[in-house]
Amino acid sequence: MAFIQISEAMQPSQDGKEASIRGWIYRKRTAGKMLFIVIRDASGVMQCAVKKDAVDAKGWENAEKALIESSVEVTGLVKKDERAPGGYEMQAKEFSVTQFSEIFPISKDVSTEFLLDVRHLWLRSQKLTNMMKARDFATRHFREFFVKEGFWEVTPPIITRAGCEGGSTLFNVDYFGEPAYLTQSGQLYLEVFITALEKAFILAPSFRAEPSRTVKHLTEYWHLEMEAAYYHNDDSMKFQEEMVSYVCQQMAKNHPELLQFFGRDPADLLAIKAPFDRLEYEDAIKQLQEKGVKKEWGDDFGAEDEKLLTGHLKQPIFITGYPKKIKAFYMKEDPKNPEKVLCADMMAPEGHGEVIGGSERIWELDELMKRMKEEKLEEKDYKWYVDLRRYGSVPHSGFGLGIERFMKWILNLDHIRDAIPFPRVINRCYP
Numbered sequence: 001m002a003f004i005q006i007s008e009a010m011q012p013s014q015d016g017k018e019a020s021i022r023g024w025i026y027r028k029r030t031a032g033k034m035l036f037i038v039i040r041d042a043s044g045v046m047q048c049a050v051k052k053d054a055v056d057a058k059g060w061e062n063a064e065k066a067l068i069e070s071s072v073e074v075t076g077l078v079k080k081d082e083r084a085p086g087g088y089e090m091q092a093k094e095f096s097v098t099q100f101s102e103i104f105p106i107s108k109d110v111s112t113e114f115l116l117d118v119r120h121l122w123l124r125s126q127k128l129t130n131m132m133k134a135r136d137f138a139t140r141h142f143r144e145f146f147v148k149e150g151f152w153e154v155t156p157p158i159i160t161r162a163g164c165e166g167g168s169t170l171f172n173v174d175y176f177g178e179p180a181y182l183t184q185s186g187q188l189y190l191e192v193f194i195t196a197l198e199k200a201f202i203l204a205p206s207f208r209a210e211p212s213r214t215v216k217h218l219t220e221y222w223h224l225e226m227e228a229a230y231y232h233n234d235d236s237m238k239f240q241e242e243m244v245s246y247v248c249q250q251m252a253k254n255h256p257e258l259l260q261f262f263g264r265d266p267a268d269l270l271a272i273k274a275p276f277d278r279l280e281y282e283d284a285i286k287q288l289q290e291k292g293v294k295k296e297w298g299d300d301f302g303a304e305d306e307k308l309l310t311g312h313l314k315q316p317i318f319i320t321g322y323p324k325k326i327k328a329f330y331m332k333e334d335p336k337n338p339e340k341v342l343c344a345d346m347m348a349p350e351g352h353g354e355v356i357g358g359s360e361r362i363w364e365l366d367e368l369m370k371r372m373k374e375e376k377l378e379e380k381d382y383k384w385y386v387d388l389r390r391y392g393s394v395p396h397s398g399f400g401l402g403i404e405r406f407m408k409w410i411l412n413l414d415h416i417r418d419a420i421p422f423p424r425v426i427n428r429c430y431p
């Protein structure tokens, strides 16, 4: 008999019919000559009642012997049963074991560090399985939005010579004896792609040798970046708020059960609607000062500041117009104030903080050369990037969104590591 997914076996149309499922033993308890074995597969869990005289001797022996996480196959009659999780139960007729599991090392009271050491086994947990599903749905919805807006998906190199976000967080690569780095952002290459495709986006890993041990920093994260020719910073912000609203709406409408699993009320995300408020950098500094934080013009915001600025909010906000000296070399100067740049960071509500960084780019040759000199960047490493300002340059803008930061917000996770299957942080790159 062909196997069906558990989600399919739990449908009213299956009631009273025979079906075969396969998966892993999730839970098991004995009640006399009955075994209640909950099986999980990618689609859900289902309780199987194995009665001694309803299966053959081998089947009963298998069911008795198989420990949690053994891989098994069960054929039986599907029956509506209010007492079973999900309301349906399978009354087993055949019970076979694909592999008997050894004693599974994960039990109830284990430490967070231990769970990270056995992440390859813990990924089967309902929490991480549901995170991976939610993350996949969210990235599909992001892609839908880009396609709807006429963007091309492109692929940047990961090994590069050009740092994008400053030297301090570059990972070195020994490239056959020549120095190179793991990319911090695909942005500089996206600026190339737009000379061919006008509107382009990337979903690829970025790397930051972040020495910071916080709940929002990974050393390897997935970066969703867009760049568009002729867009000014305001156009880019408008795009960002519409994109984030779209994905929140789609997640709330199409996947409410996944959100609820994480304790996120789908109504919270249904309420996320463009436009988002804009807060000038100076006003953000003022708000922090009023809350007793020692901040001055020119300071950047840390995780604690972002919490103070967004803890009470229900919608994301933009913080705009940062000082030039704390932002990357490629950002365009504000024509109204040469100390500032045309940029905006989107802050997620409820204290989650920055999810997007974006800006208008310097598109004229002289301005770029001047800024690169100020930042002491080696011209030879960026020659190709500078070239773009020699052959038909146009104004353009773009941004980058950290997928894990976004998931942390919408699933209301305490820590960014639970938004990625194998988190890479300062003290861990195993398993």
Ligand code: NSS
Binding pocket: 164, 165, 184, 185, 186, 187, 208, 210, 216, 217, 218, 219, 221, 223, 225, 226, 354, 355, 356, 357, 358, 359, 398, 399, 400, 401, 402, 403, 404, 405
């Ligand atoms: O450094 S950013 O603010 N901006 C850039 O990299 C630009 N080059 C993007 C662009 O315009 N194409 O990073 C963008 C986002 C930021 O808002 C976070 O959401 C995320 O990338 N990000 C991170 N996520 C997880 N861990 C770390 N360490 C991290 N750093 C940035």
